[in-house]
Amino acid sequence: MGRQRHATISPLDEVDPSEDRRFVTALARGLTLLRCFTPSDRWLAHQELARRTGLPQATVSRLTYTLTSLGYLRHRASTGEYALSPAVLSLGFSVLSNFQVGRIARPFMEALAEHTQAAISLGVRHDTSVVYVAHCRSTARLILGLDVGTRLPFAETAMGRAIWCAATPGMQDLMARRLRAQDASLWPEREAGLRRAEAECARRGYAVSESEWESEIAAIGVGIDLGDGREPLALTVGGPASRLQGTLLHEDFGPALVRTGREIVAAIQAAAWED
Known part of the structure; x- marks a missing residue:
């Protein structure tokens, strides 16, 4: 029988991380935008993304451009709508497998x-x-x-x-x-x-x-x-x-x-x- 491993309790578990100087607001906003998509959503308009995140439309524009460039979003130019791309799945596979x-x-x-x-x-x-x-x-x-x-x-x-x-x-x-x-x-x-x-x-x-x-x-x-x-x-x-x-x-x-x-x-x- 092996030795039991002990996890360290992080003090960040009980404080608001956004108040820490190490907190990257832009990254947090990008992840918030990705979480806007529910299992029933296919395509979401720019305005709907702004509504769901509560972010200014200019901020949403920068985030969607970056996430599309990185391959995490797909953009349908004819309607101005966005959808999650299969690349998003790679973020969760390693977690689920472990x-x-x-x-x-x-x-x-x-x-x-x-x-x-x-x-x-x-x-x-x-x-x-x-x-x-x-x-x-x-x-x-x-x-x-x-x-x-x-x-x-x-x-x-x-x-x-x-x-x-x-x-x-x-x-x-x-x-x-x-x-x-x-x-x-x-x-x-x-x-x-x-x-x-x-x-x-x-x-x-x-x-x-x-x-x-x-x-x-x-x-x-x-x-x-x-x-x-x-x-x-x-x-x-x-x-x-x-x-x-x-x-x-x-x-x-x-x-x-x-x-x-x-x-x-x-x-x-x-x-x-x-x-």
């Missing part, structure tokens, strides 16, 4: 999917969103059509709320500032939802989202804290709100989710000892 957490978690997720006949997802936080890094579907006919790479709002989803509940106070403070800066008018409602999630996690061990980010969809989520300094992940069970409710949810699916989360943490920690 993302051992998803590989180790998959058997546990598959078993939970068959037990609940629901969609099981593993996700991480990315700025004010959460992103699926692993996803399993059961054989049930009525199931969520989401997949790896899907991006969802942080504060309104069980996945985001579960991450919030497992996060350190410093990370919660950072997330609160970012969510408030994103839309100050929505922050009171979002904060209330996150505080409710804290109470739910303390009482039941998992957070709940009922038709809040998409109508007729409900989910429960549990934080996955690997105990090595990394920001927590979240494991969720999702499906039709008409099914994920009452006794079935809170006396069967919920306990099964919490148990599976613990099994995944134990398996990942055991793998770390063996490396």
Whole structure:
């Protein structure tokens, strides 16, 4: 058995990096522009990119020119629209191929999917969103059509709320500032939802989202804290709100989710000892 490796906790995890002199604003804006494209988007107009990023149109023009020149965007001159190019995939392939957490978690997720006949997802936080890094579907006919790479709002989803509940106070403070800066008018409602999630996690061990980010969809989520300094992940069970409710949810699916989360943490920690 090999010696366990210890990760270093970076102080940047709990401060706003944009306040650091090493922070490159132009790079951050370019990545923000790339993130504007959702799985349902093909081509986006210049004006729409400006609207989604909140950046001046002149800044968007410089960014799109640079990203097109580097091969990360395609430009359709006839309409002035932009699309992601296949080169963007190269940015994520190395991460996905080395993302051992998803590989180790998959058997546990598959078993939970068959037990609940629901969609099981593993996700991480990315700025004010959460992103699926692993996803399993059961054989049930009525199931969520989401997949790896899907991006969802942080504060309104069980996945985001579960991450919030497992996060350190410093990370919660950072997330609160970012969510408030994103839309100050929505922050009171979002904060209330996150505080409710804290109470739910303390009482039941998992957070709940009922038709809040998409109508007729409900989910429960549990934080996955690997105990090595990394920001927590979240494991969720999702499906039709008409099914994920009452006794079935809170006396069967919920306990099964919490148990599976613990099994995944134990398996990942055991793998770390063996490396």
